[in-house]
Amino acid sequence: MARMVPALSECLAALDPGETGIVVTHGACLKVGLLGLLGWPADLAATLRGVDNCGWVTVAEASPGARLRLEAYNQQAAGPAGGGLTDL
16 A cells, blocks of 8 residues: 555646546555545455456546545456357
């Protein structure tokens, strides 16, 4: 958390109002960094499952300069129609 929160805060500070940023990291780093970024107590870490491979989290400000809120956690892209692997 001591490394992730400053890094995430720096990424947020680099955004202009209305811009979207993307940060790519490992799931455990994301989970603890998110807790710190949102100001949640560290003991809540056990209540969040890890983010799956290729999963993402969305945070946003309700209004410019407002505190961040969690909008989505462990989101996944939809698979191909039929949902299975394709033989090539």
